[in-house]
Amino acid sequence: MSSEKADLGNGKPPMRDALVAAAFQLFLERGYEQTTVDDIVALAGVGRRSFFRYFPSKEDVVFPDHERCLADMTAFLAEGSDDDEPVRRVCDAARLVLRMYAENPTFSVQRYRLTKQVPGLRAYELSVVWRYERALAEYLRRRFVARRDGTLQADVIAAAVVAAHNNALRSWLRSDGQDEASATVDHALAYVQSAFGGAPVPLAESQPEDVVVVVSRRGAPLWRVVQEIESTLGRA
């Protein structure tokens, strides 16, 4: 078991893990602003050069896995086929981020508290979130290239997916990592999928063979028609 634990880094060099562990120990003991890179390398027992080989700045050690996760997400989207329903595919891509957080709940919850306290880290986090959103939007733009409003739809759906994911992530972090992370994110993403298509949200489980007839004026707004269907089916 303990050898498995040592392998948890999954190909990440042990020195990198040691730097992250030392940094977080000091951030929690002294505060983020009061900790210098020199303090971190002293505790980890390595030189400054080693720190900067792995992390461009002190901020980067707070989010050590985002670069890998962004690369994983980009690869996952690139591997998809044209048969994939696009909205579902970006939702599945977003799940990779939650999975990264859920791999190490204690670390994720500590970082969440730290990030809330340090404005500079909030700004860093926003830039990371923005890169995830761009990766999803770029994928959707490619998939929607033939649509008249393809870039608009891609940008809006990517933002909605990221917002739903982050809502679920924050709620999981606020539960101190106790909630079931994947159920929380599934629920949040189902809302986006129901709004933009791509998700089989069952209207009603009980009478699958019923037929629903909706009659509407052609001039009626689409949302009104949908509202009508929803209320007929008792889903509103």
Add this chain to the structure above:
Amino acid sequence: MSSEKADLGNGKPPMRDALVAAAFQLFLERGYEQTTVDDIVALAGVGRRSFFRYFPSKEDVVFPDHERCLADMTAFLAEGSDDDEPVRRVCDAARLVLRMYAENPTFSVQRYRLTKQVPGLRAYELSVVWRYERALAEYLRRRFVARRDGTLQADVIAAAVVAAHNNALRSWLRSDGQDEASATVDHALAYVQSAFGGAPVPLAESQPEDVVVVVSRRGAPLWRVVQEIESTLGRA
């Protein structure tokens, strides 16, 4: 006419306007990084203290109107009544931001080009966008307080509205401020309103009295039903 022009700042002190004008002249001539606050105050003919009375940092002079616009948006949302359709209200709030940009197309286009070149300004802009998004989400959370998934829906819709607005804003900026800004943003926001309700998006203008009949199995996913309606009406 010229006295009206002098009043364009709308209550803003002339010294503040002079500092913004001097800053942008230098940013365009020398580049943002190469311009110091000392250079700006020298050209504007005022002291350093005057600069910092209006702007906490050099970055803030690049976005001189966002604080006012955020305050306007917050006030606009607070003034609303419970009769306002919530999604429509946040769309109208987002229009205030576009209007601020459209008030001064030349300045907005210059800033757009500058922001694209300077990573620090991109980060600053992300934090501003995030504050707009939070203002919209806070409003929606209050309006959706009785809904089971109120905070989730509020966060997702706020993000979608901001993404649609920014898509329209960027397309207007790329047109060098030549396109009709309000038509562009109306079109973008209509997409969000059609996805989340609250907007009378006309299905077809030509035959307003036609009747559409949709027959669907009760077990069919809602998005499939909507797709059916859209393709029947030739809107897909």
